[in-house]
Amino acid sequence: MEVSVKINGAAQSHDVEPRMLLVQYIREVVGLTGTNIGCDTSSCGACTVHLNGESVKSCTVLAAQVDGMEVETIEGLAGDDGSLHPVQQAFHECHALQCGYCTPGMVMASVSLIEENSSMTEDDVREGLEGNLCRCTGYHNIVKAVLQASEVSQ
Amino acid sequence: MIPANFDYVQVDTVDEAIQALGEHGDEAKLIAGGHSLLPLMKFRLATPAYLVDINRLDDLKYVRDSGDYLAVGALTRHCDVEKNDLIVSNAGVLAKATHNVGDPQVRHRGTIGGAIAHGDPASDIPSALLALKATVVVNGPEGEREINIENFFTGFLETDLNEDEMLTEIRVPKLPDAKWSFQKFNRRAQDWAIVGASIVCGEGHAGVGLVNMHSVPFRSESVESALLNGANAEEAGELAAEGTEAPSDLNASRDYREHLSRVLVRRGLQEAGR
Ligand SMILES: Cc1cc2nc3c(=O)[nH]c(=O)nc-3n(C[C@H](O)[C@H](O)[C@H](O)COP(=O)(O)OP(=O)(O)OC[C@H]3O[C@@H](n4cnc5c(N)ncnc54)[C@H](O)[C@@H]3O)c2cc1C
Ligand code: FES
Ligand code: FES
Numbered sequence: 001m002e003v004s005v006k007i008n009g010a011a012q013s014h015d016v017e018p019r020m021l022l023v024q025y026i027r028e029v030v031g032l033t034g035t036n037i038g039c040d041t042s043s044c045g046a047c048t049v050h051l052n053g054e055s056v057k058s059c060t061v062l063a064a065q066v067d068g069m070e071v072e073t074i075e076g077l078a079g080d081d082g083s084l085h086p087v088q089q090a091f092h093e094c095h096a097l098q099c100g101y102c103t104p105g106m107v108m109a110s111v112s113l114i115e116e117n118s119s120m121t122e123d124d125v126r127e128g129l130e131g132n133l134c135r136c137t138g139y140h141n142i143v144k145a146v147l148q149a150s151e152v153s154q
Numbered sequence: 155m156i157p158a159n160f161d162y163v164q165v166d167t168v169d170e171a172i173q174a175l176g177e178h179g180d181e182a183k184l185i186a187g188g189h190s191l192l193p194l195m196k197f198r199l200a201t202p203a204y205l206v207d208i209n210r211l212d213d214l215k216y217v218r219d220s221g222d223y224l225a226v227g228a229l230t231r232h233c234d235v236e237k238n239d240l241i242v243s244n245a246g247v248l249a250k251a252t253h254n255v256g257d258p259q260v261r262h263r264g265t266i267g268g269a270i271a272h273g274d275p276a277s278d279i280p281s282a283l284l285a286l287k288a289t290v291v292v293n294g295p296e297g298e299r300e301i302n303i304e305n306f307f308t309g310f311l312e313t314d315l316n317e318d319e320m321l322t323e324i325r326v327p328k329l330p331d332a333k334w335s336f337q338k339f340n341r342r343a344q345d346w347a348i349v350g351a352s353i354v355c356g357e358g359h360a361g362v363g364l365v366n367m368h369s370v371p372f373r374s375e376s377v378e379s380a381l382l383n384g385a386n387a388e389e390a391g392e393l394a395a396e397g398t399e400a401p402s403d404l405n406a407s408r409d410y411r412e413h414l415s416r417v418l419v420r421r422g423l424q425e426a427g428r
Contacts, residue, residue: 001162018162018205040155042193043344045259054233054262060192061263064162065185065207113258130343131257 008076045132055112228267280371284363332356391420
Protein backbone atom coordinates (compact mmCIF):
# COMPACT_ATOMS: atom_id res chain seq x y z
CA MET A 1 0.00 0.00 0.00
CA GLU A 2 1.03 3.60 -0.61
CA VAL A 3 2.27 5.60 2.38
CA SER A 4 2.88 9.34 2.14
CA VAL A 5 4.47 11.00 5.11
CA LYS A 6 6.59 14.00 5.95
CA ILE A 7 9.82 12.98 7.62
CA ASN A 8 11.89 15.84 9.04
CA GLY A 9 9.96 18.19 6.79
CA ALA A 10 10.60 16.28 3.56
CA ALA A 11 7.74 14.55 1.78
CA GLN A 12 8.20 10.80 1.33
CA SER A 13 5.98 8.38 -0.53
CA HIS A 14 6.53 4.64 -0.83
CA ASP A 15 4.71 1.42 -1.51
CA VAL A 16 5.01 -0.73 1.64
CA GLU A 17 3.59 -3.94 3.03
CA PRO A 18 0.91 -3.24 5.66
CA ARG A 19 2.94 -5.18 8.22
CA MET A 20 6.03 -3.00 7.86
CA LEU A 21 6.90 -1.32 11.17
CA LEU A 22 7.52 2.41 11.25
CA VAL A 23 11.07 1.90 12.52
CA GLN A 24 11.88 -0.40 9.60
CA TYR A 25 10.38 2.08 7.19
CA ILE A 26 12.46 4.92 8.59
CA ARG A 27 15.70 2.93 8.59
CA GLU A 28 15.43 0.65 5.60
CA VAL A 29 13.18 2.44 3.13
CA VAL A 30 13.89 6.09 3.85
CA GLY A 31 17.48 5.32 4.87
CA LEU A 32 17.61 7.36 8.08
CA THR A 33 19.56 5.08 10.40
CA GLY A 34 19.85 7.43 13.39
CA THR A 35 16.79 5.80 14.95
CA ASN A 36 17.94 2.57 16.59
CA ILE A 37 16.23 -0.72 17.31
CA GLY A 38 17.02 -2.05 20.77
CA CYS A 39 14.52 -4.45 22.28
CA ASP A 40 11.96 -4.55 19.44
CA THR A 41 9.33 -5.10 22.16
CA SER A 42 8.40 -1.51 23.10
CA SER A 43 10.44 -1.58 26.30
CA CYS A 44 13.73 0.24 25.69
CA GLY A 45 12.82 3.45 23.86
CA ALA A 46 15.81 3.33 21.47
CA CYS A 47 13.39 3.66 18.54
CA THR A 48 11.63 6.78 19.88
CA VAL A 49 10.60 9.31 17.21
CA HIS A 50 7.98 12.06 17.15
CA LEU A 51 4.65 11.47 15.47
CA ASN A 52 2.82 14.76 14.93
CA GLY A 53 5.05 16.19 17.64
CA GLU A 54 4.63 13.49 20.31
CA SER A 55 7.15 10.82 21.30
CA VAL A 56 6.23 7.27 20.27
CA LYS A 57 8.07 3.97 20.02
CA SER A 58 8.39 3.37 16.30
CA CYS A 59 8.81 -0.40 16.76
CA THR A 60 5.17 -0.48 17.89
CA VAL A 61 3.56 1.59 15.14
CA LEU A 62 2.89 0.42 11.58
CA ALA A 63 4.24 2.49 8.70
CA ALA A 64 0.75 2.27 7.21
CA GLN A 65 -0.66 4.06 10.25
CA VAL A 66 1.37 7.25 9.75
CA ASP A 67 0.07 7.98 6.26
CA GLY A 68 -0.57 11.72 6.05
CA MET A 69 1.23 12.46 9.33
CA GLU A 70 4.50 14.13 10.28
CA VAL A 71 7.43 12.21 11.68
CA GLU A 72 10.54 13.71 13.19
CA THR A 73 13.67 11.69 13.82
CA ILE A 74 16.97 12.53 15.48
CA GLU A 75 18.30 13.65 12.09
CA GLY A 76 15.71 16.44 12.02
CA LEU A 77 16.72 18.14 15.26
CA ALA A 78 19.87 20.06 14.41
CA GLY A 79 19.64 23.31 12.43
CA ASP A 80 20.50 23.45 8.72
CA ASP A 81 23.84 24.98 9.65
CA GLY A 82 24.61 22.02 11.89
CA SER A 83 23.89 23.88 15.13
CA LEU A 84 22.73 21.43 17.78
CA HIS A 85 19.24 21.42 19.30
CA PRO A 86 19.35 22.59 22.96
CA VAL A 87 18.79 19.02 24.15
CA GLN A 88 21.61 17.70 21.96
CA GLN A 89 23.82 20.54 23.17
CA ALA A 90 23.03 19.70 26.80
CA PHE A 91 23.77 15.98 26.25
CA HIS A 92 27.10 17.04 24.75
CA GLU A 93 27.97 19.39 27.60
CA CYS A 94 26.86 17.09 30.42
CA HIS A 95 28.53 13.98 28.98
CA ALA A 96 25.12 12.29 28.90
CA LEU A 97 26.21 9.39 26.70
CA GLN A 98 28.84 6.73 26.54
CA CYS A 99 28.28 4.16 23.78
CA GLY A 100 25.50 6.33 22.35
CA TYR A 101 23.12 3.55 21.43
CA CYS A 102 20.23 4.83 23.54
CA THR A 103 20.98 8.47 22.74
CA PRO A 104 18.78 9.16 19.68
CA GLY A 105 15.76 7.74 21.51
CA MET A 106 16.72 9.41 24.78
CA VAL A 107 17.04 12.79 23.06
CA MET A 108 13.74 12.47 21.17
CA ALA A 109 11.93 11.39 24.35
CA SER A 110 13.48 14.31 26.24
CA VAL A 111 12.47 16.90 23.63
CA SER A 112 8.86 15.71 23.82
CA LEU A 113 8.98 15.63 27.63
CA ILE A 114 10.27 19.20 27.85
CA GLU A 115 7.62 20.42 25.43
CA GLU A 116 4.87 18.93 27.58
CA ASN A 117 6.22 20.01 30.96
CA SER A 118 7.35 23.58 31.36
CA SER A 119 9.10 23.17 34.69
CA MET A 120 10.44 19.83 35.85
CA THR A 121 12.11 18.53 38.98
CA GLU A 122 14.74 15.82 38.90
CA ASP A 123 12.03 13.29 39.84
CA ASP A 124 9.82 14.44 36.97
CA VAL A 125 12.67 13.87 34.53
CA ARG A 126 13.47 10.43 35.91
CA GLU A 127 9.83 9.41 35.72
CA GLY A 128 9.36 11.01 32.32
CA LEU A 129 12.21 8.96 30.89
CA GLU A 130 11.04 5.67 32.39
CA GLY A 131 10.44 4.31 28.89
CA ASN A 132 14.07 4.74 27.84
CA LEU A 133 16.79 2.38 28.99
CA CYS A 134 20.50 3.16 29.08
CA ARG A 135 23.00 0.39 29.79
CA CYS A 136 26.02 2.67 30.17
CA THR A 137 25.58 5.96 31.93
CA GLY A 138 23.62 5.12 35.06
CA TYR A 139 21.25 7.92 33.92
CA HIS A 140 22.75 10.56 36.17
CA ASN A 141 24.22 12.76 33.44
CA ILE A 142 21.20 12.22 31.22
CA VAL A 143 18.97 13.64 33.93
CA LYS A 144 21.40 16.55 34.38
CA ALA A 145 21.33 17.26 30.66
CA VAL A 146 17.55 17.22 30.44
CA LEU A 147 17.23 19.55 33.43
CA GLN A 148 19.77 21.90 31.87
CA ALA A 149 17.98 21.85 28.51
CA SER A 150 14.61 22.44 30.11
CA GLU A 151 15.96 25.52 31.88
CA VAL A 152 17.44 26.81 28.62
CA SER A 153 14.13 26.39 26.80
CA GLN A 154 12.11 28.31 29.40
CA MET B 155 10.12 -9.07 14.64
CA ILE B 156 7.55 -8.65 11.92
CA PRO B 157 3.88 -9.56 12.21
CA ALA B 158 2.38 -12.15 9.86
CA ASN B 159 0.82 -10.73 6.69
CA PHE B 160 -2.57 -9.07 6.87
CA ASP B 161 -4.79 -6.77 4.88
CA TYR B 162 -5.12 -3.30 6.31
CA VAL B 163 -8.04 -0.91 6.11
CA GLN B 164 -8.53 2.48 7.68
CA VAL B 165 -12.07 3.43 8.54
CA ASP B 166 -13.53 6.88 9.16
CA THR B 167 -16.77 6.09 10.97
CA VAL B 168 -18.08 3.67 13.58
CA ASP B 169 -20.47 2.23 10.99
CA GLU B 170 -17.62 1.47 8.61
CA ALA B 171 -15.74 -0.24 11.41
CA ILE B 172 -18.75 -2.38 12.33
CA GLN B 173 -19.33 -3.24 8.71
CA ALA B 174 -15.72 -4.31 8.20
CA LEU B 175 -15.92 -6.46 11.33
CA GLY B 176 -19.18 -7.99 10.10
CA GLU B 177 -17.69 -8.87 6.72
CA HIS B 178 -14.57 -10.55 8.02
CA GLY B 179 -15.81 -12.13 11.25
CA ASP B 180 -13.15 -13.60 13.51
CA GLU B 181 -10.48 -13.01 10.85
CA ALA B 182 -10.64 -9.28 11.58
CA LYS B 183 -9.32 -7.22 14.47
CA LEU B 184 -9.66 -3.56 15.30
CA ILE B 185 -6.44 -1.71 15.97
CA ALA B 186 -6.53 1.35 18.23
CA GLY B 187 -3.25 2.38 19.88
CA GLY B 188 -1.80 -0.99 18.92
CA HIS B 189 0.17 -1.17 22.15
CA SER B 190 -1.34 -4.46 23.21
CA LEU B 191 -2.17 -5.87 19.80
CA LEU B 192 1.03 -5.15 17.85
CA PRO B 193 3.32 -6.78 20.42
CA LEU B 194 1.09 -9.89 20.24
CA MET B 195 1.20 -9.80 16.44
CA LYS B 196 4.98 -9.41 16.41
CA PHE B 197 5.28 -12.54 18.54
CA ARG B 198 2.72 -14.15 16.20
CA LEU B 199 0.47 -14.81 19.17
CA ALA B 200 -2.19 -12.96 17.18
CA THR B 201 -2.42 -13.37 13.40
CA PRO B 202 -5.50 -11.47 12.21
CA ALA B 203 -6.02 -11.56 8.43
CA TYR B 204 -7.67 -8.12 8.45
CA LEU B 205 -6.65 -5.17 10.52
CA VAL B 206 -9.25 -2.44 10.81
CA ASP B 207 -7.56 0.77 11.91
CA ILE B 208 -9.87 3.01 13.96
CA ASN B 209 -7.26 5.68 14.81
CA ARG B 210 -8.88 8.20 12.47
CA LEU B 211 -12.23 8.15 14.30
CA ASP B 212 -11.63 11.58 15.78
CA ASP B 213 -15.29 11.66 16.88
CA LEU B 214 -14.38 9.06 19.52
CA LYS B 215 -11.67 11.20 21.14
CA TYR B 216 -13.35 13.25 23.88
CA VAL B 217 -14.09 13.70 27.57
CA ARG B 218 -17.48 15.33 28.20
CA ASP B 219 -19.54 16.23 31.22
CA SER B 220 -22.90 14.49 30.79
CA GLY B 221 -24.51 15.47 34.08
CA ASP B 222 -24.23 12.47 36.41
CA TYR B 223 -21.34 10.96 34.56
CA LEU B 224 -18.34 11.76 32.40
CA ALA B 225 -18.49 10.40 28.87
CA VAL B 226 -15.09 9.32 27.56
CA GLY B 227 -14.67 8.38 23.90
CA ALA B 228 -13.08 4.98 23.35
CA LEU B 229 -10.26 6.41 21.22
CA THR B 230 -9.14 8.90 23.87
CA ARG B 231 -5.45 8.33 24.43
CA HIS B 232 -4.00 7.68 27.86
CA CYS B 233 -2.06 10.99 27.77
CA ASP B 234 -5.33 12.88 27.28
CA VAL B 235 -7.14 11.00 30.06
CA GLU B 236 -4.45 11.33 32.71
CA LYS B 237 -4.31 15.14 32.43
CA ASN B 238 -7.96 15.87 31.76
CA ASP B 239 -9.36 18.32 34.35
CA LEU B 240 -12.82 16.72 34.44
CA ILE B 241 -11.32 13.31 35.10
CA VAL B 242 -8.79 14.60 37.62
CA SER B 243 -11.48 16.32 39.67
CA ASN B 244 -14.34 13.80 39.36
CA ALA B 245 -12.62 10.45 38.96
CA GLY B 246 -9.10 10.93 40.31
CA VAL B 247 -8.38 7.23 40.56
CA LEU B 248 -8.79 6.86 36.78
CA ALA B 249 -6.35 9.71 36.12
CA LYS B 250 -3.82 8.16 38.49
CA ALA B 251 -4.20 4.61 37.16
CA THR B 252 -3.83 5.88 33.60
CA HIS B 253 -0.73 7.85 34.54
CA ASN B 254 0.71 4.58 35.81
CA VAL B 255 0.40 2.85 32.45
CA GLY B 256 3.78 2.20 30.85
CA ASP B 257 5.67 5.38 29.96
CA PRO B 258 4.96 8.65 28.10
CA GLN B 259 5.52 7.07 24.68
CA VAL B 260 3.06 4.26 25.46
CA ARG B 261 0.54 6.78 26.80
CA HIS B 262 0.82 8.87 23.62
CA ARG B 263 -0.53 5.90 21.64
CA GLY B 264 -2.60 3.63 23.90
CA THR B 265 -6.33 4.29 24.21
CA ILE B 266 -8.80 3.79 27.03
CA GLY B 267 -11.02 1.71 24.76
CA GLY B 268 -8.16 -0.57 23.78
CA ALA B 269 -7.12 -1.03 27.41
CA ILE B 270 -10.64 -2.22 28.27
CA ALA B 271 -11.42 -4.21 25.12
CA HIS B 272 -8.18 -6.16 25.49
CA GLY B 273 -9.62 -7.64 28.70
CA ASP B 274 -6.24 -8.01 30.34
CA PRO B 275 -6.40 -8.76 34.09
CA ALA B 276 -2.94 -7.14 34.40
CA SER B 277 -4.14 -3.80 33.07
CA ASP B 278 -4.39 -0.87 35.48
CA ILE B 279 -7.27 0.98 33.84
CA PRO B 280 -10.05 -1.61 34.30
CA SER B 281 -9.38 -1.71 38.05
CA ALA B 282 -10.08 2.02 38.31
CA LEU B 283 -13.26 1.68 36.25
CA LEU B 284 -14.42 -1.21 38.45
CA ALA B 285 -13.85 0.85 41.58
CA LEU B 286 -15.75 3.78 40.07
CA LYS B 287 -18.55 1.44 38.86
CA ALA B 288 -18.37 2.71 35.30
CA THR B 289 -20.33 1.39 32.34
CA VAL B 290 -19.24 0.91 28.75
CA VAL B 291 -21.19 1.53 25.57
CA VAL B 292 -20.74 -0.80 22.62
CA ASN B 293 -22.08 -0.39 19.10
CA GLY B 294 -22.98 -3.12 16.64
CA PRO B 295 -25.24 -3.75 13.69
CA GLU B 296 -28.25 -3.82 16.01
CA GLY B 297 -27.39 -0.47 17.57
CA GLU B 298 -26.04 0.41 20.95
CA ARG B 299 -25.99 -1.32 24.34
CA GLU B 300 -24.63 -0.29 27.71
CA ILE B 301 -22.87 -2.82 29.93
CA ASN B 302 -21.75 -2.61 33.55
CA ILE B 303 -17.99 -2.77 33.51
CA GLU B 304 -17.94 -5.77 35.85
CA ASN B 305 -20.07 -7.79 33.43
CA PHE B 306 -17.91 -6.81 30.48
CA PHE B 307 -14.96 -9.08 31.34
CA THR B 308 -15.87 -12.70 30.69
CA GLY B 309 -12.55 -14.59 30.73
CA PHE B 310 -8.80 -14.23 30.22
CA LEU B 311 -8.47 -11.65 27.39
CA GLU B 312 -12.16 -12.23 26.68
CA THR B 313 -15.00 -9.75 26.84
CA ASP B 314 -18.71 -9.52 26.22
CA LEU B 315 -18.06 -7.85 22.81
CA ASN B 316 -19.48 -9.74 19.85
CA GLU B 317 -17.31 -10.16 16.76
CA ASP B 318 -19.06 -7.31 14.98
CA GLU B 319 -19.26 -4.88 17.89
CA MET B 320 -16.95 -2.13 19.00
CA LEU B 321 -16.54 -0.16 22.18
CA THR B 322 -17.41 3.49 21.65
CA GLU B 323 -17.79 5.18 25.04
CA ILE B 324 -16.97 4.76 28.71
CA ARG B 325 -19.33 6.32 31.24
CA VAL B 326 -17.68 7.24 34.50
CA PRO B 327 -19.85 8.30 37.46
CA LYS B 328 -18.84 11.69 38.82
CA LEU B 329 -17.63 11.33 42.41
CA PRO B 330 -15.89 14.63 43.15
CA ASP B 331 -16.12 14.18 46.93
CA ALA B 332 -15.09 10.54 47.11
CA LYS B 333 -11.71 9.62 48.56
CA TRP B 334 -9.62 7.30 46.46
CA SER B 335 -6.29 5.59 46.09
CA PHE B 336 -4.41 3.76 43.37
CA GLN B 337 -1.77 1.27 44.50
CA LYS B 338 0.61 -0.54 42.16
CA PHE B 339 3.40 -2.88 43.09
CA ASN B 340 6.04 -3.55 40.44
CA ARG B 341 9.78 -3.98 40.25
CA ARG B 342 10.74 -1.38 37.65
CA ALA B 343 9.13 1.97 36.90
CA GLN B 344 7.54 1.20 33.53
CA ASP B 345 6.49 -2.37 34.36
CA TRP B 346 3.04 -3.84 34.60
CA ALA B 347 1.69 -4.34 38.11
CA ILE B 348 2.53 -7.57 39.92
CA VAL B 349 -0.58 -6.64 41.90
CA GLY B 350 -2.50 -3.37 41.87
CA ALA B 351 -5.56 -1.96 43.58
CA SER B 352 -7.98 0.88 42.88
CA ILE B 353 -10.05 2.09 45.81
CA VAL B 354 -12.93 4.56 45.83
CA CYS B 355 -14.81 5.40 49.06
CA GLY B 356 -17.65 7.89 48.98
CA GLU B 357 -21.15 8.54 50.33
CA GLY B 358 -22.79 5.10 50.01
CA HIS B 359 -20.08 4.07 47.55
CA ALA B 360 -17.38 1.48 48.18
CA GLY B 361 -15.45 0.39 45.09
CA VAL B 362 -12.43 -1.94 45.03
CA GLY B 363 -10.84 -3.18 41.79
CA LEU B 364 -7.80 -5.47 41.75
CA VAL B 365 -5.11 -5.88 39.10
CA ASN B 366 -3.62 -9.28 38.29
CA MET B 367 -5.55 -11.21 40.95
CA HIS B 368 -7.79 -13.28 38.67
CA SER B 369 -8.25 -14.31 35.04
CA VAL B 370 -10.28 -11.10 34.64
CA PRO B 371 -10.01 -7.62 36.13
CA PHE B 372 -11.44 -8.35 39.56
CA ARG B 373 -13.98 -6.50 41.68
CA SER B 374 -13.63 -7.37 45.36
CA GLU B 375 -17.18 -7.66 46.63
CA SER B 376 -15.93 -8.98 49.99
CA VAL B 377 -13.95 -5.84 50.71
CA GLU B 378 -16.70 -3.60 49.38
CA SER B 379 -19.42 -5.08 51.57
CA ALA B 380 -17.16 -5.02 54.64
CA LEU B 381 -16.58 -1.32 54.00
CA LEU B 382 -20.28 -0.63 53.62
CA ASN B 383 -20.74 -2.39 56.97
CA GLY B 384 -18.27 -0.05 58.62
CA ALA B 385 -15.03 -2.08 58.57
CA ASN B 386 -11.80 -0.14 58.94
CA ALA B 387 -8.76 -0.42 56.64
CA GLU B 388 -7.14 -3.26 58.60
CA GLU B 389 -10.28 -5.36 58.78
CA ALA B 390 -11.36 -4.83 55.18
CA GLY B 391 -7.81 -5.24 53.83
CA GLU B 392 -7.63 -8.73 55.36
CA LEU B 393 -10.41 -9.81 52.97
CA ALA B 394 -8.68 -8.64 49.79
CA ALA B 395 -7.70 -12.10 48.51
CA GLU B 396 -11.17 -13.58 49.04
CA GLY B 397 -12.65 -14.95 45.85
CA THR B 398 -9.49 -14.26 43.83
CA GLU B 399 -7.67 -16.80 41.67
CA ALA B 400 -4.33 -15.10 41.28
CA PRO B 401 -1.88 -16.51 38.73
CA SER B 402 1.61 -17.77 39.63
CA ASP B 403 4.33 -16.67 37.24
CA LEU B 404 7.98 -15.57 37.09
CA ASN B 405 7.21 -12.43 39.07
CA ALA B 406 5.23 -13.87 41.93
CA SER B 407 3.55 -16.96 43.32
CA ARG B 408 -0.14 -17.02 44.02
CA ASP B 409 0.50 -16.84 47.78
CA TYR B 410 2.70 -13.80 47.39
CA ARG B 411 0.09 -12.07 45.22
CA GLU B 412 -2.54 -12.76 47.85
CA HIS B 413 -0.28 -11.22 50.46
CA LEU B 414 0.35 -8.18 48.25
CA SER B 415 -3.36 -7.70 47.66
CA ARG B 416 -4.02 -7.53 51.40
CA VAL B 417 -1.20 -5.06 51.95
CA LEU B 418 -2.09 -2.85 48.99
CA VAL B 419 -5.80 -2.75 49.78
CA ARG B 420 -5.07 -1.87 53.39
CA ARG B 421 -2.67 0.90 52.34
CA GLY B 422 -5.14 2.14 49.75
CA LEU B 423 -7.95 2.26 52.25
CA GLN B 424 -5.77 4.14 54.71
CA GLU B 425 -4.90 6.64 52.01
CA ALA B 426 -8.61 6.97 51.27
CA GLY B 427 -9.23 7.84 54.92
CA ARG B 428 -10.65 4.52 56.24
C1 LIG C 1 5.78 -1.19 26.99
C2 LIG C 1 4.34 -1.24 27.39
C3 LIG C 1 4.02 -1.08 28.73
C4 LIG C 1 2.69 -1.10 29.14
N1 LIG C 1 2.44 -0.96 30.45
C5 LIG C 1 1.17 -1.01 30.88
C6 LIG C 1 0.89 -0.86 32.26
O1 LIG C 1 1.78 -0.68 33.10
N2 LIG C 1 -0.41 -0.94 32.65
C7 LIG C 1 -1.42 -1.11 31.76
O2 LIG C 1 -2.56 -1.12 32.18
N3 LIG C 1 -1.18 -1.22 30.45
C8 LIG C 1 0.09 -1.19 29.98
N4 LIG C 1 0.33 -1.30 28.65
C9 LIG C 1 -0.80 -1.52 27.71
C10 LIG C 1 -1.35 -0.20 27.23
O3 LIG C 1 -2.18 0.35 28.20
C11 LIG C 1 -2.16 -0.42 25.98
O4 LIG C 1 -2.18 0.82 25.32
C12 LIG C 1 -3.60 -0.84 26.17
O5 LIG C 1 -3.69 -1.99 26.96
C13 LIG C 1 -4.26 -1.21 24.88
O6 LIG C 1 -4.74 -0.06 24.26
P1 LIG C 1 -4.49 0.17 22.73
O7 LIG C 1 -5.31 1.34 22.35
O8 LIG C 1 -3.07 0.20 22.44
O9 LIG C 1 -5.21 -1.13 22.10
P2 LIG C 1 -4.82 -2.07 20.87
O10 LIG C 1 -3.53 -2.75 21.11
O11 LIG C 1 -4.99 -1.33 19.60
O12 LIG C 1 -6.01 -3.12 20.99
C14 LIG C 1 -6.08 -4.05 22.05
C15 LIG C 1 -7.28 -4.98 21.81
O13 LIG C 1 -8.50 -4.27 21.95
C16 LIG C 1 -9.26 -4.27 20.75
N5 LIG C 1 -9.83 -2.92 20.61
C17 LIG C 1 -9.16 -1.75 20.65
N6 LIG C 1 -10.01 -0.70 20.61
C18 LIG C 1 -11.25 -1.25 20.55
C19 LIG C 1 -12.57 -0.69 20.52
N7 LIG C 1 -12.78 0.64 20.53
N8 LIG C 1 -13.62 -1.54 20.46
C20 LIG C 1 -13.43 -2.88 20.46
N9 LIG C 1 -12.22 -3.47 20.50
C21 LIG C 1 -11.13 -2.65 20.54
C22 LIG C 1 -8.28 -4.66 19.65
O14 LIG C 1 -8.93 -5.33 18.60
C23 LIG C 1 -7.33 -5.57 20.41
O15 LIG C 1 -7.87 -6.85 20.51
C24 LIG C 1 1.65 -1.29 28.19
C25 LIG C 1 1.96 -1.45 26.85
C26 LIG C 1 3.28 -1.40 26.43
C27 LIG C 1 3.59 -1.58 24.98
S1 FES D 1 13.15 -0.99 19.98
FE1 FES D 1 11.28 0.07 20.24
S2 FES D 1 11.18 0.25 22.38
FE2 FES D 1 12.96 -0.96 22.15
S1 FES E 1 24.98 5.42 26.35
FE1 FES E 1 25.17 3.31 25.97
S2 FES E 1 23.14 2.64 26.24
FE2 FES E 1 22.99 4.68 26.86
